Amino acid sequence: MPSPHARTAAPALPGHGRLRPLTLDEVHLTDGLWHHLQQVNGEATLDHLRSWTERLGWVQAFTDASAAGTPADRRGREFTDSEIYKYAEAVAWEAARTGSPALLEHLEKLAATVGSAQAEDGYLHTAFGRPGQPERWSDLAFGHELYCAGHLLQAAVAHARSGAGEAWLQIARRVADQVCDRFGPDGVQAVCGHPEIETALVELHRTTGEPRYLQQAALFVERRGRGTLPPHEFGAAYFLDDEPVREAEVLRGHAVRALYLAAGAVDVAVETEDTELLQSVLTQWQNTLARRTYVTGGMGSRHQDEAFSDDWVLPADRAYAETCAGVAGVMLAWRLLLATGDARHADVVERLLYNVVATSPGDDGRSFFYANTLHQRTPTELPDPEGESLAFGGGGRQPWFEVSCCLPNVARLLASLDGYLATADDDGVQLHQYASCDVATELPAGRVGLQVRTRYPDEGSVVVTVTEAPGWDWTLSLRVPSWSRGRARLTVDGVEQAVGHDTAVVHGSLPAGTTVVLELDTAPRWTFPDTRIDAVRGCVTAQRGPDVLCLDATTGTDLDLDRVAVDVAAGLAPADGGGAQVTVQVRPDAGPRDGDGLPYGEAPAHLVGSEQRTVDLVPYRRWGRTGSSTMRVWLPTA
Numbered sequence: 271m272p273s274p275h276a277r278t279a280a281p282a283l284p285g286h287g288r289l290r291p292l293t294l295d296e297v298h299l300t301d302g303l304w305h306h307l308q309q310v311n312g313e314a315t316l317d318h319l320r321s322w323t324e325r326l327g328w329v330q331a332f333t334d335a336s337a338a339g340t341p342a343d344r345r346g347r348e349f350t351d352s353e354i355y356k357y358a359e360a361v362a363w364e365a366a367r368t369g370s371p372a373l374l375e376h377l378e379k380l381a382a383t384v385g386s387a388q389a390e391d392g393y394l395h396t397a398f399g400r401p402g403q404p405e406r407w408s409d410l411a412f413g414h415e416l417y418c419a420g421h422l423l424q425a426a427v428a429h430a431r432s433g434a435g436e437a438w439l440q441i442a443r444r445v446a447d448q449v450c451d452r453f454g455p456d457g458v459q460a461v462c463g464h465p466e467i468e469t470a471l472v473e474l475h476r477t478t479g480e481p482r483y484l485q486q487a488a489l490f491v492e493r494r495g496r497g498t499l500p501p502h503e504f505g506a507a508y509f510l511d512d513e514p515v516r517e518a519e520v521l522r523g524h525a526v527r528a529l530y531l532a533a534g535a536v537d538v539a540v541e542t543e544d545t546e547l548l549q550s551v552l553t554q555w556q557n558t559l560a561r562r563t564y565v566t567g568g569m570g571s572r573h574q575d576e577a578f579s580d581d582w583v584l585p586a587d588r589a590y591a592e593t594c595a596g597v598a599g600v601m602l603a604w605r606l607l608l609a610t611g612d613a614r615h616a617d618v619v620e621r622l623l624y625n626v627v628a629t630s631p632g633d634d635g636r637s638f639f640y641a642n643t644l645h646q647r648t649p650t651e652l653p654d655p656e657g658e659s660l661a662f663g664g665g666g667r668q669p670w671f672e673v674s675c676c677l678p679n680v681a682r683l684l685a686s687l688d689g690y691l692a693t694a695d696d697d698g699v700q701l702h703q704y705a706s707c708d709v710a711t712e713l714p715a716g717r718v719g720l721q722v723r724t725r726y727p728d729e730g731s732v733v734v735t736v737t738e739a740p741g742w743d744w745t746l747s748l749r750v751p752s753w754s755r756g757r758a759r760l761t762v763d764g765v766e767q768a769v770g771h772d773t774a775v776v777h778g779s780l781p782a783g784t785t786v787v788l789e790l791d792t793a794p795r796w797t798f799p800d801t802r803i804d805a806v807r808g809c810v811t812a813q814r815g816p817d818v819l820c821l822d823a824t825t826g827t828d829l830d831l832d833r834v835a836v837d838v839a840a841g842l843a844p845a846d847g848g849g850a851q852v853t854v855q856v857r858p859d860a861g862p863r864d865g866d867g868l869p870y871g872e873a874p875a876h877l878v879g880s881e882q883r884t885v886d887l888v889p890y891r892r893w894g895r896t897g898s899s900t901m902r903v904w905l906p907t908a
């Protein structure tokens with residue numbers, strides 16, 4: 271019986287870099303928001319994914335393919351295999367986290383089903399290559415063959431790192447070998463329309479030690495941006511094929527594709543010690559954060575092509591901000607944090623976790639936001655538990671989508687979230703995200719154990735108790751989130767200590783029993799947009815701790831969000847549930863009208879007769895949970 275708690279159970283395991291990630295057997299969430307979301311994920315979402323994919327025939331597709339049965343009956347889009355793989359990855363992390371024998375057994379059976387569809391030469395995809403189906407590799411732009419292969423590799427890596435055996439790894443290696451044979455240095459000079467294989471090949475290299483997989487990932491990264499894909503109605507930028515990766519200045523095109531590619535490029539750069547490539551991605555990321563990112567961390571402001579728009583084009587009501595882009599953003603920022611040690615990347619992880627990832631799943635873990643708007647004008651529809659949404663942008667949380675990429679993506683992140691909280695280096699341990707958890711790891715100096723207890727983000731106090739210490743000097747580092755810089759306090763056994771700019775550092779023998787308390791300022795605060803973001807000029811929003819706040823008007827209340835304005839001078843008071851209380855003016859008259867009845871006039875709208883009301887802003891992640899509602903993050907100022 272393989273150990274369910276192998277030491278390598280981490281979602282990314284770079285061979286080089288400033289920081290070493292702590293694995294799922296070194297960090298355990300014990301309580302609080304993320305522990306709760308992880309429980310719901312394990313108890314409800316995984317079952318939800320299994321039952322929907324079985325009902326839709328996406329698992330049966332593998333069995334049919336193995337029997338060379340009737341491909342014409344295959345149901346779903348050409349990339350449904352990838353949803354099974356992402357689901358398998360989520361189950362593998364959940365098995366690593368909990369040690370559940372039932373989950374491991376389920377994964378073994380699923381591996382047998384998936385493996386039965388694998389061809390003699392290693393090729394594996396249920397939608398291509400059989401009589402009545404398109405030829406293998408005949409549609410690299412849209413066929414998602416390499417994309418699906420990538421997710422299979424990631425599922426196998428998760429399964430192997432969980433110490434659960436080699437059933438998935440054996441399938442994945444044959445797939446990867448076939449990809450390398452076909453697309454290697456002397457093979458077909460092409461890339462996939464949807465990046466994903468790059469990061470997956472590097473992780474498979476990290477798990478197996480096979481250098482060929484890393485070389486192939488590097489080839490795919492270098493080949494991108496050289497026009498090997500056919501013209502696209504949205505332009506070559508849609509698949510990031512407009513410009514070589516190392517020459518680009520900013521992320522563009524389809525947001526999820528761009529972020530997966532960037533994550534893969536970081537992986538390649540780290541393993542090949544290519545500082546130029548790493549610097550290029552860092553520059554693109556900084557420019558993207560500075561000009562193309564919503565206050566929630568959401569990315570992609572165009573529904574049409576699920577894409578980044580030009581700089582400063584960040585309309586609140588047309589925010590696409592796909593949940594998958596949030597997950598991919600976490601993957602990228604985490605890789606950059608490991609590579610550089612720069613705390614700003616952990617700030618980005620936090621923003622994305624609280625405001626995109628935690629926003630998507632409904633309370634029951636069986637409905638999800640696909641797009642994450644910042645302004646819902648029409649009341650959301652309540653989810654029909656049996657319903658499948660054909661649209662994948664806007665509206666309320668839905669149980670399923672024709673394209674259901676976001677659901678297993680959230681599931682695999684939540685199941686492996688313990689692996690994104692803390693890191694170590696030769697000197698000590700770094701805590702990046704705050705949640706009640708137990709940490710235990712081995713440093714060169716010896717073993718360190720920590721007990722972290724906090725009611726974060728409802729309260730800003732983080733109490734860290736050393737439970738095990740090496741007996742030599744070591745260092746404990748705690749990130750000071752960007753929103754609390756200059757206002758954080760640190761005590762060690764009750765004695766106040768200086769706090770650095772973005773990190774609170776404690777160094778010494780720190781024996782067992784040492785108590786370190788970091789106090790962060792979670793008072794609500796106004797947040798103003800860059801004046802170049804035309805869509806929200808003259809508006810303001812509020813944040814509290816890591817949470818972006820919003821005004822959520824459940825249908826049936828008499829608050830018309832189109833008429834609300836806030837007086838910033840009136841201030842913000844903390845409210846229960848992690849929100850803030852604010853005084854708003856409700857305008858009697860939304861605007862002028864000209865003689866033609868158009869919503870324009872020669873005089874500005876006036877505020878005479880405005881009614882003052884006190885309302886609660888709530889964390890954005892909580893919106894739409896009490897029924898059908900309208901919502902806005904950005905509020906016009908009075």
Ligand SMILES: [Zn+2]
Nearest residue numbers: 592594675676
């Ligand atoms: Zn998605």
